[in-house]
Amino acid sequence: MNKKDLAEIKKLLIEKKAELLNKTNNAQRDIDSDNMNVGDEIDTAGQNSDKEMFFELAAGDKITLNAVNDALAKIEKDAYGSCECCGEDIPAKRLKAIPWTRYCIKCQEEAENPKR
Numbered sequence: 001m002n003k004k005d006l007a008e009i010k011k012l013l014i015e016k017k018a019e020l021l022n023k024t025n026n027a028q029r030d031i032d033s034d035n036m037n038v039g040d041e042i043d044t045a046g047q048n049s050d051k052e053m054f055f056e057l058a059a060g061d062k063i064t065l066n067a068v069n070d071a072l073a074k075i076e077k078d079a080y081g082s083c084e085c086c087g088e089d090i091p092a093k094r095l096k097a098i099p100w101t102r103y104c105i106k107c108q109e110e111a112e113n114p115k116r
């Protein structure tokens with residue numbers, strides 16, 4: 001990986017991190033304003049399923065945020081760009097599409113579709 005690609009990827013990671021942190025702050029504000037309107041108990045079931053979806057989304061964002069932080073740490077340690085599973089270099093094209101990815105395409109596909 002050349003320095004220009006790495007600088008570009010680092011910028012993408014920092015932007016993604018800011019975006020995710022922003023989202024977390026907004027979500028927290030939503031929860032606070034929700035708690036202020038507890039008086040209305042009509043249709044609680046519907047509200048609950050909405051909330052479950054929200055928490056699933058938030059958990060996914062947390063995983064992405066962790067991966068972004070790990071990727072930034074690896075850039076600092078000069079260890080960025082290789083697959084955590086097989087150790088092969090991940091192609092720059094894939095890293096630019098998903099800079100926080102931990103695995104090469106082959107390992108990712110095997111993780112998503114395990115052989116039976």
Ligand SMILES: [Zn+2]
Pocket residue numbers: 083084085086087088103104105106107108
């Ligand atoms: Zn791999």
